[in-house]
Amino acid sequence: MDVTIQGRNIKITETLEDYAKKKIGKLDRYLPNIQDVRVDLSSEHTRRGNVLVSAQITVRHQRGAILRAEEKNAGDISIAIDGAVDKIYRQIQRFKGKRIRKGRERFTATLEELNMAEEIPDVEAYVEYTDDGYEE
Numbered sequence: 001m002d003v004t005i006q007g008r009n010i011k012i013t014e015t016l017e018d019y020a021k022k023k024i025g026k027l028d029r030y031l032p033n034i035q036d037v038r039v040d041l042s043s044e045h046t047r048r049g050n051v052l053v054s055a056q057i058t059v060r061h062q063r064g065a066i067l068r069a070e071e072k073n074a075g076d077i078s079i080a081i082d083g084a085v086d087k088i089y090r091q092i093q094r095f096k097g098k099r100i101r102k103g104r105e106r107f108t109a110t111l112e113e114l115n116m117a118e119e120i121p122d123v124e125a126y127v128e129y130t131d132d133g134y135e136e
């Protein structure tokens with residue numbers, strides 16, 4: 001799985017990159033055969049003077065399916081990353097739950113892939129904050 005992290009109007013620090021890769025690295029357990037993952041982080045100023053940060057995650061599967069999630073937040077980029085990862089988990093559940101119809105096998109998960117994948121945990125149950133504010 002190839003992970004690409006890009007930033008627009010935001011500096012991608014080593015800590016931020018490690019945090020994003022740690023969160024994204026868990027996706028392969030729940031959806032095998034991920035080809036690549038792209039994480040786009042951006043920051044913009046609003047008219048009210050607030051800073052609006054957003055995290056967009058795009059997952060490309062080997063069978064051709066594309067899963068995408070975006071989360072916007074006022075302030076902390078780590079909260080936006082967490083929200084986008086939660087949305088990706090829901091997208092994975094929908095992708096794995098699709099039934100195979102004739103002619104559409106390419107965009108659905110096979111029984112082999114479903115048997116290899118782990119169950120997606122309840123995300124809210126595993127949230128723990130460290131001293132620097134990032135979740136583990």
